Amino acid sequence: MNHTWANIETLQPRVAKMLIRSIEKNRLAHAYLLEGSKGTGKTKVALLLAKSYFCQNRDDGRAEPCLICMDCKRIDNGNHPDLHMIEPDGLSIKKQQVEHLQKEFTYRGMESKQKVYIVHHADKMTASAANSLLKFLEEPEAPTLALLLTERANAILPTIQSRSQPLSFQPLPREGFLQSLREKEIPNVTAHLLASLTTSFEEAIVLSEGDWIAQARTVVIQLMSELYERPEQSFFTVQEKWVPLFKEKHEQELGLEMILLWLRDLFYTQVGKDVETFVDQTNVLQQQALSSSQEKINKSMGAVVKAKQYLHAHVAHQLLMEKLLLDIQEG
Ligand SMILES: [Zn+2]
Known part of the structure; x- marks a missing residue:
C-alpha cells in the first residue's frame, strides 16, 4: 500500500520523473489528466501525489511524503x-x-484551504460537470489540484483537455505482465499469447477462462504450419477446425490477430530477433523464415489487416479466411 516515488519510478518512469521534478520545484499544475489502460498505476500515482501535496513533514525540495503523518495516514x-x-x-x-x-466545503470548517479532487473515469463527465469542476481551479484563494483519470483519453471533453496537463501511462513491461499471469497458473505459452493480445490484466484473465484460448492457439499453429508446408490442407483446417471455433465476431477478430502475431514472430525470426508470442514454435518459424522474405511477410501482414477490416462487412467468415490463405500463399 505504501508506494513511494522511488518505486513508481520503476513502474512509470516518464510520469514519475515529471511529477517528482514539479513537486520538488513547487510547480505543480492545477489539473492533470492521467491517461492509460487499466492496471497501469493511475490511482497509485494520484494517491501518492495527494500525499506529497498534503504531507506536513515533507521537506522542501523533496518529493517523497513522510507516509506517517496524519495527512498521509488519512489518505491511506x-x-x-x-x-x-x-x-x-x-x-x-x-x-x-x-x-x-463544493457545498460541503463551504459548510464544513476545513482543515486547510487546499483541496485535491481525484476523478475516476473522467471521460464520463458531462460538459456541465466539467465546467463546474474547472471553475474551482481558477479560484486563487483556494488552491485546488484536480487529478482526472481515464482509460479513454480520446473521449475526454476538449475543455478539460485544453486545461489539464496530460500524463501518459505506458502499458506495464511485458515481463512483469507475464509474471502476473503465471502467478494465476496460466501456462507459459498461453501467457505469452495473452500478453501479445492485450495489455489489460483483467481482459487477459477473462480470455484465459475455459480452454478456448488454448484451442485457438493450437488451431492457429496448425493452420500457419500447413500454409507453408502443404497449403491445400489448410483449406480443410479452416472448414473443419477454424470455423467451428471462431464463431463470434470478437473471436474471429482475435483469431486474425493471432495470425498477425504469428507473422510478426516470423518477421522477427527473419531479422534475427527473439520470437515474442509463439515461443515454443521457434523451429517451425525458422523453417518458414528460410522459404520466406521480409517483403513477403509484410505483404501477408497487410492481407491480415485487410481481412480484419472485412470482418465488419457482411462477408461469410469461411470465404474471408480462404481469401486470406490465398493472399498469404501468393504473397
Ligand atoms: Zn506525511
Missing part, C-alpha cells in the same frame, strides 16, 4: 477531509455530484 484510510473522489453515478459524472462537494 480514505478519510482525508480535503481529498475528494468522484466516480460516475450510473453512466455519467453529473454536475450535481461536483456541486455537492
